Amino acid sequence: MRVVSIALVAVALIAFTAGSRASAQTNTDQRLLSLAQLWGNIRYFDPWLAHQNVDWDAAALSAIPQVERASSASDFSSAVERMLAALNDPLTQVAAPSPSPSAAPSAGPDLGLAFASPNVRTAVLTVNSNAMASADDEPLKTRAAKIAVQLASRRSVIIDLRQAVPESDDGAAAVDWLLGESRVGTAIVYGDVSLPVYRRRYYNGLPEATPAGYPIYHGGFISDDVTIVRGTAPGPLNVAFLVNHNTILPDLAVALLQAGKAVALADGPSPALSAGDADSVTLADGVTARLRVSELTDIGPTQTFAQPLPAGAHAAEVAADWLDHHTIAPVQFAPPPTPTASAAPPQSAGLPDEAHRIFAVFKIYNVIRYFFPYRNLMGTDWNAATLRAIGDARAATDERGYIATIRRYYAHIHDGHGSVTGPAVSELYGGGMPWTSRYLHGEVVVTEITDPLECQRAGVRLGDVVTAVDGLPVQRALNEHAPFVNGSTPQGVFRNLLAGGFTAGIFTGLPGSAISVTLRHARSTTRFTARFRRIEMSSRHPRTGAIVRVLPGDVGYVDLDRLPLAGVDAMFSKLRQTRAIVFDDRGYPNGTAWAIAPRLTAANEVRAATIEQIMALGPYLQEGELDFSQSFRTDYQMLPAANGFRYLRPTVMLLDERTISQAEHTALFFSAAGRTKFVGTPTDGANGDITKFVIPGNLALAFSGLSVRYADGRQLQRVGILPDIRSEPTAQDVAMGRDVVLEAGLKEALQLSGAPSASQLSALHQLQSIDRLEFVRENQTLQRTAALERVELDNVGKPLPGATGAHPLASGWGKAYPAAFAASTGAAGSTAPQIALSSKDAGDEDYGTVGQSFDATAYRGKCVHIFGVLQTTGAPSGGAVWARVDGPSGPVSIDNMSDRMPRGTQPWQPFSIVLNVPPDAAAIVVGLMLFGHGEVAADRLMIEPVPADMPPSQAM
Template identity: 30%
Template sequence: MPRTLFFRGFLTLGLVAWTASAAPAAPAPALPSAEERLAHLARLWGQVKYRHPALASRDIDWDAALVAALPQVEAAGDADAYARAVQEMLETLKDPATRVLRPEEAAPTEDAGASGAGREQAARWAAKDVLLLDLGAPWTETPRGELARAKAVLVDLRARGLDARAPERMTQALGSVLPLLLTQTLQVPGSRSVFHSGHRAHTLPADGRYTSALLTTSGEVVVPQGQGKPRPLLFVLDDRSPVDARVLTMKAQGLAQVLTEGRLDDGASAETTRVELGAGLVASVRLSELGVPLRADAVLPRRPRSEGKDDTLQKALELARKPVRKVKVREVELPPGRWRVDNAYPDMTYPTREYRLLALFRLWNAIELFYPYKHLMDGDWDEALRAAVPRFAGAQDAAQYALAVAELSTRLQDGQVALAGHPELERRGISGSPAPFEVLELEGKPVVVRVGDTEAASGLKRGQIVETLDGQPLAQRLEALKPYVTASQGTALRQRLWTQALSGPDGSQATVGVRDADGQLKQVRFTRGPRREPPSGEAWRMGPDNMGYVDLTRLRPTEVAALFEKMKNTRALVLDLRGASPGTRWALTPFLTTRKARHGAVLERNLVSADHTGRYKFSEELPAAGAAPYRGRTVLLIDERTLGAAEDTGLFLEVANGTTFVGAPSAGASGGVTDLVLPGGISLRFSGEDVRHADGRQLQRVGLKPQLYARPTLAGLRAGKDEVLEQAYGWLKDKGGPVGAPR
């Protein structure tokens, strides 16, 4: 190589090396904005609320901890201040395993900290007849010969300065050593963690459908092996050690002593999860706790470095020479699990900024962890949190706060979402009592299709078009409600909007302007309240051509047997479920089961536990068939008013006997309802389970699909006809005889 090229290459390499060495360190991650910090805090607060065992057993005001932390988190000017504010909230738990991890802790590396140097020898004699087993050193095989000669044993479990996998390796090595040290069988208590099967309701009756519990594992039995003999045994730990339940159990039963450098912390052994906080910070959250006391015989200061004399081992040798004091066996010291209903703070109709954010955090986390249809939502739920922070924080009065809650609830796109408990929600028709009549959108207009209480709405009749409410166009009120009312599909949403537009405080009065068939506009005064059907006898009647009609919105379970005794000789039945069901499917299905189907629906429920956040899938079995099932054909009338339990009835009947659906698609909203409470006394109900057809097809946001589409017309309604029912009768007449043989 020419000399000039050699020096040029050498110079180039030198410049590259100099440039690399002189390059500035990577800048620290930027501090997230105040709104982003609040979003991170919301996720952390929810993980602790639903997964930390202390919140399920101890008297901790987790709401107050959040309320106190919020101003400091928002005001933080740098990462240190941010970390301190979050850590102060976590200190409420008094749990060293749940804390903010600095960047160097969040991504541990191999270093030469205390106890990190000179640990190459797994077993050595620390003194005459005192064997030291260093489980932090490379471990090849258990020194059985040395153990047999030792009159005392020290087990070094110090992990500070070792790589992140060291605790795991130590735990494995301990498993091979302990049986050789024991002189009696050791029953080790299990760990305990939180388990949620769905979201347990706060205001609805406790029916056991959704549960919260503390689950305790069965623990472990360690059986002595070899020539175990009574002798002093001492474990040496530090604040990074795997605090093993077996070690603590031996300490609690007087079989060993424990010495620790620094705070005794079981965080390295407990199950934990991590929550990103931004700015390079991560929070570690405990998911399990040990059922044995966390105590040491001696606590020494944490050594900053490992060079020089190991005073900790000298202290351990002193303790090892002393006789072990026998103690009474002690195991579980954990308080029992307790279920607590969230505080609704009913007097806070306009909560302070901190309590408004508490409301947001509660709502967002309950849906994030437990809403089974989150995958069907059009929008991103994480983005919904970020967008809602300024909306909740900046609400200027009670109305803006209540509307912020309602607006966020629409993100669920669930027809079973219902809000209650706040006067501003009632005043605007978002909640409250319905009008004593029912409207259905026909040809783009809200038309009266049924009057439930003629006394409360005297002068109203079927076929009238509702145009105004208290002198204002009803369509105008509907438009104002759109941002705050939700449903699972478009037609059902329109139906619900018309219904809510007429709703208001219970007992309140209003005036509607209705237009008759002759074009006359009339003003009718009505009183809001629970919808009441006028007494009209039985919920069934005979129809044409030996066909029966049953109004399933009125039929009660106790009337089902009498119904089929009356209708047993009919050639067909029309089952009308264009509305809410009073819960007759369990009583009804046995009389209609003519097929060999076993399951009526498939359900999935969210599970939240220490191990995972996943789903529990199970099938809902059909009730046993009756002694003499009905053999005639059946038709089920459905439309957008068919929702929830009514749709569940349709699922059962389609597999029980192949019932034909006639009408329009149902609401597409099912799943046992649960609820949560928010400051200001607001209750939010939502679907708690993912309900599907027996073959796994989606129901939510799709609905039951009619095999025969039928829709009433305004003219037909005004003429006194039920065109959907007439089409069902016509279809049954054309089909002729009874259903085929069971399949």
């Protein structure tokens, strides 16, 4: 067994002032931090956890309150010892204190190696491991070399490895050297023998605990190479190792036992084979623990391997007699258990208890420490942030406070992919505004209307500037929320501060809760206050207009946010003769970069990006001047082969803070292709396929799992793609419907293509005229939509104007799914509801549904209106009617009432669902759904076709 000593705690201990409660709490948190480090080292790198039935999470949860109660280093050591005892591993344990100088055994003149030869055939080597010097001690090397020479003429060799006290780490390392690297080892081997092979755990990124996780993130075992010892013994030898319960068997002894070239004779209880390497780590209060970091590939742990030493006054003589009268047989070691994948334990919602809240910090700390590829770019003291998070987690008294603690802590990674999601987050922060806003020129500007009716009622227009939220000046609101928001760059933080979708933004909150927002129109200084109920807005609102078109000046335009992969060839065909192309990357593409970029260059071997993947091969340690930290595997991503003709004319790409992740990767591809110029503002600065993990409270945390850089190695994360030409709209530009970024992109494309100045000016004027006309049409559409929404709102649960042929929804309900839910239907004329769905034995996080499907032919080219009444009973997570329209290739529209779902116990209330039914629609599906416990019921269900221009209610 090999032992490496490392220092685990990288934080300076804060001096403890007697009688100071604050200092005592600080000391407790330091202990918890070092416990977190130890837990993480074992969680990810102890091979036992891959095949032993050990609930390591539960061990930490049990230890946390013990550490919090600890009033001394001894108490802390006992808590650590109890946690390690869950492993039942002789290698992983709290180390005994080092003996004092007076108690330490003296090496004496033999340097811990006593050699005797009772006769010409037999040699006895007594090893006092705790008295031996280190392997680099020259006198020890000289003595070992002399002993090796003396062994050459012997036929029987007895090596006494019995120890009076447990072997220290240094002692075990000295014996490994003696029988591994010194000439004594080869002197007791006749022929060749293979040393046992060690294996240890490794990770390429953090594997997700769900089947949907990215396959590029995985882990397993990596084995050392086979080491063969070439023996120098001139003839066959009889070798006996004398052992006792304090002996740690060296690798060469294990190899000789396996090969039938040695026997182990136990004086008293037989020691268990440790079968692996250990690291020695120092925790808070100077407590030292040893932890397993490897195991043997073909020998299981904790096996006995020795035969009883026969009785006798002189052990060496008894061993020699045993060798004279017995034939040595190979020891048949059992292999280690097969590694098994452990399922992630179920996570319950609600506020976790204090131990679970602190354990959540443990998990986050270690995942980021070992698997976040941008740890060097965090710009924060992760240990210090963790100490604060431990205190905040302890103080949290409700779900909101707990989520705030996790968000504040997790924001220290500064990653645009760093999200915190879960049922509680959706419930508490799922409500937002009826508009989308951006941070432009230091102002919060309304840039998109998502609910025309609500905005019309409040007098909110495009280009309006937010000046206060709930009476708080907007800049102060941004500053107060910023510590809880993850973001790679300042523009990324602002993006998330203003986003909906369950972020810790300035507008988000409980759906249905009240919020007041003070605004001013773009060309006015007069302020007005609008009051809203937060609504659930989960759908994306992409740009309108043609996805591919020709702009004035014969310049192509492509909206990458909406261009499907199947449309790439048609796009190139349509724009083949244009003088340049403007690619709009202000959104999220559909995987088209791999098909487009290779066709923008004449080269065939183009390096597009540098990909660095975390390779975690063992606990991080510091030994001497060496600091073992993150390791990476570097790959260079090449552009694929071009599939079609190449477009070698100028290209321009439009960017802003909405350009993130795959959109930024698309920019890397276009940059590598050669001529693409970037216009707009810096991108979000977050790239690298995400991976996720779950913490108590059923919160899922995501982060960038890969490091992605430019092809030449330049940094992207926390910087973003920087534009060649900067262009940013003002509030007045938005209010006028001007896309100044597109104008700048067109201007750059015309200049790159050599268009005359007069042609450039003419094309820009034409584009501005087109944009103004389009803006007028969009405003008219918004006004019409608001009017129709008002009609819908006034007729919830009733037929809509223009409807034809309203009729009851037929029976034909299927069975409830899954089995934890039950459906019931009411017979005609009965008082029972038409359809009800209830929980039988469903858990808080379970989801049940029942539905029916019917042909969509009668509704094609129109909208379908489904209405009736709905009630919930004892359903805290809610229930609703849902409807879906399916096309030839799958769902095309769906409304699950997520923005208006009743929760708890609600009386009968009307509802309406309106969905678009395209001309090729195949089926319409209607059903009930229920989250968790309780019952949801629907009655008086009706269905009718309505005009195609009726605004859909779809929330997804």
